Every structure is written in structure tokens, then in C-alpha cells.
Amino acid sequence: MTSYKELGLVNTREMFAKAVAGGYAIPAFNFNTMEQMQAIVQAAVECKSPVIMQVSKGARAYANGTILRYMAQGAVEYAKELGCENPQIVLHLDHGDSFEICKECIDNGFSSVMIDGSHLPYEENIALTKKVVDYAHAHDVTVEAELGVLAGVEDEVSSAVSHYTKPEEVVDFSTRSGCDSLAISIGTSHGAYKFTREQCTLDPQTGKLVPPPLAFDILAEIEKQLPGFPIVLHGSSSVPQDEVDTINKFGGQLPDAVGIPEEQLRKASESAVCKINIDSDSRLAMTAAIRKHFAENPGHFDPRQYLKPARENMKKMYIHKIMNVLGSNDKL
Numbered sequence: 001m002t003s004y005k006e007l008g009l010v011n012t013r014e015m016f017a018k019a020v021a022g023g024y025a026i027p028a029f030n031f032n033t034m035e036q037m038q039a040i041v042q043a044a045v046e047c048k049s050p051v052i053m054q055v056s057k058g059a060r061a062y063a064n065g066t067i068l069r070y071m072a073q074g075a076v077e078y079a080k081e082l083g084c085e086n087p088q089i090v091l092h093l094d095h096g097d098s099f100e101i102c103k104e105c106i107d108n109g110f111s112s113v114m115i116d117g118s119h120l121p122y123e124e125n126i127a128l129t130k131k132v133v134d135y136a137h138a139h140d141v142t143v144e145a146e147l148g149v150l151a152g153v154e155d156e157v158s159s160a161v162s163h164y165t166k167p168e169e170v171v172d173f174s175t176r177s178g179c180d181s182l183a184i185s186i187g188t189s190h191g192a193y194k195f196t197r198e199q200c201t202l203d204p205q206t207g208k209l210v211p212p213p214l215a216f217d218i219l220a221e222i223e224k225q226l227p228g229f230p231i232v233l234h235g236s237s238s239v240p241q242d243e244v245d246t247i248n249k250f251g252g253q254l255p256d257a258v259g260i261p262e263e264q265l266r267k268a269s270e271s272a273v274c275k276i277n278i279d280s281d282s283r284l285a286m287t288a289a290i291r292k293h294f295a296e297n298p299g300h301f302d303p304r305q306y307l308k309p310a311r312e313n314m315k316k317m318y319i320h321k322i323m324n325v326l327g328s329n330d331k332l
């Protein structure tokens with residue numbers, strides 16, 4: 001048994017309360033590699049931002065959960081070495097799909113877990129979430145739950161269609177399950193292909209796809225039902241078109257990749273939305289930098305030569321999100 005407190009990590013309770021009150025959102029960046037971890041920590045320290053480092057099932061399969069835990073511990077020490085006296089870093093399990101996996105993470109140093117019972121019938125979602133909450137709270141670990149289903153594909157999580165969260169269920173669900181935050185479905189979507197061509201309109205100027213707007217009316221109704229309660233948005237990458245263009249220019253094939261416009265995420269950040277999940281944008285930033293580097297330097301074969309610009313490009317993206325979209329800078 002290793003408590004996250006021994007590792008210098010924090011849970012989300014105080015962080016979310018401040019974010020809701022302050023009208024900003026905490027970045028939740030997925031990580032799988034050392035370069036991603038370094039870029040996240042550098043960006044958070046330079047911007048003086050709290051940060052959630054999250055681990056998906058796919059990340060655990062790729063990198064090994066134990067290694068990722070030690071990387072998060074390393075992230076805290078690295079932040080201090082970079083001059084941050086009191087780093088506010090959460091190690092979060094993204095899309096936990098069973099009580100057992102949540103318990104394993106809590107027992108091994110995670111400070112926050114998500115139990116995703118959104119595919120279950122309503123009462124079963126409550127029962128599973130409550131079971132995780134009871135165990136987690138006994139260890140001062142915070143729990144994110146989900147109501148409503150997001151469309152899209154992300155690691156092991158996929159659904160062909162989305163079902164918006166029903167505002168009339170949120171009070172009953174959060175009260176009976178005891179969750180600390182609630183992921184809702186208002187039109188965000190997992191992956192780099194969030195919408196089909198048919199769901200989008202076409203910008204006549206650029207020829208690019210314009211995605212449908214988020215359901216801010218549902219968000220407003222949820223806030224009315226649960227004033228001040230921390231709300232989470234998954235699937236909130238913007239799929240920056242300059243990165244997509246770079247990838248395609250240097251041999252990639254990502255036609256019609258489209259994300260959530262940043263203006264909409266900025267608007268959401270100012271509401272009770274206090275955690276915004278971003279994964280695909282980091283993948284795109286890394287891939288764009290590597291493709292460009294290989295095209296321009298065909299003789300390079302030392303991974304450090306192409307992972308360094310990849311890390312720089314991810315860091316630039318993380319800083320942009322913190323400063324210009326989520327507003328979590330200067331909060332430490």
C-alpha cells in the first residue's frame with residue numbers, strides 16, 4: 001500500500017473548488033511516455049498551473065502502471081527541481097472500468113480515480129460508483145463518475161453514438177453515489193475524428209469542417225441543478241489544424257480530422273466545468289514534429305534527435321491550452 005501523499009501528489013478536492021470559484025479549468029493531460037511527462041511538467045511549472053496527469057487503460061497496457069506511477073512521483077520531484085516549491089499534481093486513473101482496477105490504483109499511489117459506469121443501467125452505475133467512492137474516500141482519494149455517453153474512440157473506450165447527460169438525473173446521481181466530480185456528455189467526443197462530415201458544416205473560406213456546437217443549454221441546466229459541483233469534459237481536444245496539415249504535408253493521412261473549437265472550451269472553462277481532458281492534441285503535436293523532422297533530416301536515427309522537437313512541440317501546445325483556453329495559469 002502506497003499513499004499518494006507519500007509521493008507528493010494531491011487529490012482534486014481543493015483544486016476543483018478553487019477552479020469552480022475562479023472560473024477556470026484544470027488541464028487533464030494523458031501521458032504514456034517520458035517525453036510527454038516532461039513536457040507536461042515543464043508547461044505546468046512555467047505557467048504556475050495545477051495539473052492532472054492521467055493514465056488510461058491503454059497507457060497502462062503500453063507503459064506499465066507501475067512505471068507510470070513512478071513517473072508521476074518523478075514529475076513531482078522534477079517540478080520542484082524546476083523551481084516550483086509547491087507543485088499541485090494529481091495522478092488520475094482515466095476511465096477505470098471496474099472496482100478492482102480503481103482499488104489497485106488507489107493502493108498504488110493514485111490520488112484520483114474515474115469509475116466509468118456510463119454504459120451501465122442507471123442504478124448499476126450508481127451502485128458501482130458508490131462502491132468505489134466508499135473505498136476511495138477511506139483513503140482520501142477523490143472520484144470522478146460519468147453520466148451520459150460520449151461518442152468516439154479513445155483507447156479501449158468507444159461508442160458509435162452519444163447520449164447527452166439528462167440534467168434531471170444529476171442531483172440524484174451525485175447525492176447517492178457520493179462522487180466528487182461528474183463527467184457529462186454535451187457533445188464532446190473521443191479521438192481525432194470527433195464528427196463525421198455530415199455532422200459538420202463547411203467553412204467556405206478555408207474548406208475546413210466546422211463541428212456542431214456543444215450543448216451549452218444542457219450544461220447550464222446541470223449547473224442550475226448542482227450549483228458549484230465540479231463538472232468534467234472528456235474528449236476535448238481541438239485537433240489543431242496546423243498540426244494536422246503538417247502531418248498530411250509530410251506523408252501522413254488524416255483527412256477530415258476535427259475537434260472541439262477552443263472558443264467553446266474557453267466558454268466552458270468559465271462555468272462549473274473544472275477539468276478538461278486533452279489527449280489527441282498531444283498525439284498530433286508529437287507526430288507532426290516527428291514527421292517534419294524525418295522529412296527534413298533523413299539521415300537522423302538517434303531517437304533524441306526527433307523526440308526533442310516532439311517534446312518541444314507538445315510543451316508549446318500544453319502552454320497554449322493552459323494560458324489561452326483553460327485559464328489555469330498563475331494559480332500556484
Ligand SMILES: [Zn+2]
Pocket residue numbers: 095154157190234235277
Ligand atoms: Zn474520456
